[in-house]
Amino acid sequence: MALDFDRVIERRGTDAAKFAGLAQEYGREDVIPLSVADMDFAVFPPILEAMQARLSQEIFGYHTLEEPAKEAVCRWYAARHALKVAPEAVAMLTNVVSGFNLGVQVFSQPGDQIVVQPPVYGPFYLGPQHDRRVVHNPLKKVGDSWKMDFIDLERHFKAGARVMILCNPHNPVGRSWRPEELGQLAKLCQQYGVLVLSDEIHGDLTMPDYRHTPILSVPGMEQHAILFSSASKTFNLAGLSTAFAVIPDEGLRKRFTDALRVVHAGSNIFGLVALQAAFDRCGPLLDELLQYLHENLHRTCVRINAISGLHTRMPEATYLLFIDCAGLGVQDPHRLIAQAGVGLNKGSFFGEDYSQYVRMNVASPRPVLMEALDRLSAGLVRNR
Numbered sequence: 001m002a003l004d005f006d007r008v009i010e011r012r013g014t015d016a017a018k019f020a021g022l023a024q025e026y027g028r029e030d031v032i033p034l035s036v037a038d039m040d041f042a043v044f045p046p047i048l049e050a051m052q053a054r055l056s057q058e059i060f061g062y063h064t065l066e067e068p069a070k071e072a073v074c075r076w077y078a079a080r081h082a083l084k085v086a087p088e089a090v091a092m093l094t095n096v097v098s099g100f101n102l103g104v105q106v107f108s109q110p111g112d113q114i115v116v117q118p119p120v121y122g123p124f125y126l127g128p129q130h131d132r133r134v135v136h137n138p139l140k141k142v143g144d145s146w147k148m149d150f151i152d153l154e155r156h157f158k159a160g161a162r163v164m165i166l167c168n169p170h171n172p173v174g175r176s177w178r179p180e181e182l183g184q185l186a187k188l189c190q191q192y193g194v195l196v197l198s199d200e201i202h203g204d205l206t207m208p209d210y211r212h213t214p215i216l217s218v219p220g221m222e223q224h225a226i227l228f229s230s231a232s233k234t235f236n237l238a239g240l241s242t243a244f245a246v247i248p249d250e251g252l253r254k255r256f257t258d259a260l261r262v263v264h265a266g267s268n269i270f271g272l273v274a275l276q277a278a279f280d281r282c283g284p285l286l287d288e289l290l291q292y293l294h295e296n297l298h299r300t301c302v303r304i305n306a307i308s309g310l311h312t313r314m315p316e317a318t319y320l321l322f323i324d325c326a327g328l329g330v331q332d333p334h335r336l337i338a339q340a341g342v343g344l345n346k347g348s349f350f351g352e353d354y355s356q357y358v359r360m361n362v363a364s365p366r367p368v369l370m371e372a373l374d375r376l377s378a379g380l381v382r383n384r
């Protein structure tokens with residue numbers, strides 16, 4: 001099926017978060033927002049068809065759709081990631097963030113240290129911040145890339161941290177963690193008895209030259225990790241509020257699902273139907289999308305790196321670019337870029353030390369993306 005990713009769909013006036021409050025956030029209504037991590041592409045036809053068929057049933061009462069959805073999760077992980085998952089190891093959730101935050105509540109006590117790896121998606125700090133202690137194990141910039149600092153990590157584990165929230169692949173730096181890196185992490189977790197809550201929501205958005213390594217495929221990690229993910233990033237379904245956890249270890253699973261029962265967050269019919277259609281029928285369409293995103297990333301990197309004062313690198317996964325704006329020599333690069341007519345995420349959303357960065361989402365039709373890049377080139381050159 002040839003999909004037309006160049007087709008521009010008007011999202012203004014569709015209650016899209018990315019287009020809300022532009023004037024307040026960026027100081028002008030006509031910015032092109034390349035911010036919130038969803039995509040400006042239509043959902044794949046098999047997903048729409050499945051949702052429309054369900055819609056035509058006219059009644060949306062209590063249902064039994066979780067079991068077939070869990071089986072679809074297992075088929076997807078087997079086919080896409082060579083990971084064997086049993087349906088009973090899967091728990092359906094409302095979303096990924098509430099899932100790992102529930103994990104923090106279940107597997108740590110108030111006051112405990114929870115490790116996160118800045119710069120990282122803002123909500124990683126929020127749950128633990130409530131009544132735990134967030135401890136930072138910052139990623140190290142090595143040349144153009146970002147690496148985990150295992151010496152610092154071991155220091156935190158030695159000091160008593162027993163839970164870590166991992167971003168695999170990592171938003172915003174775009175690293176797809178290698179088996180060797182996760183192996184080193186695993187060794188430390190096993191040595192110190194640390195549980196990893198692994199957010200793998202971007203795992204299916206791994207670029208063609210790379211391979212996603214689910215934490216559960218790392219030897220020995222089944223007893224030390226819970227994988228959280230969703231079809232929502234990959235297939236543009238974030239508004240359907242459906243996600244899942246994979247917990248092969250029976251003891252961990254019982255503790256987590258006992259707490260989940262108390263929360264009693266029922267799952268969404270359309271989210272489950274869409275997840276099944278996505279995982280069972282949309283693998284080849286996703287491959288087409290990944291090619292398009294890869295080309296968007298490549299073209300954007302070339303254009304960004306041609307602007308004096310900006311620097312970025314090709315991510316290994318995600319449709320997000322973390323752009324170093326230190327060379328612009330301004331305090332608030334986000335504002336300067338907004339004045340040029342492009343709305344990006346502030347680096348400070350990912351940690352207080354990253355205000356010299358901005359994050360750009362390239363999951364837009366190429367005509368929109370190119371217009372944004374033209375604005376950036378013209379605006380930033382003029383401003384210097």
Ligand SMILES: Cc1ncc(COP(=O)(O)O)c(C=O)c1O
Pocket residue numbers: 037094095096097098121167171199201202230232238243
């Ligand atoms: C790493 C990461 N985790 C979680 C989320 C949000 O997922 P959910 O809406 O399922 O909580 C995002 C969204 O951008 C993300 O980038």
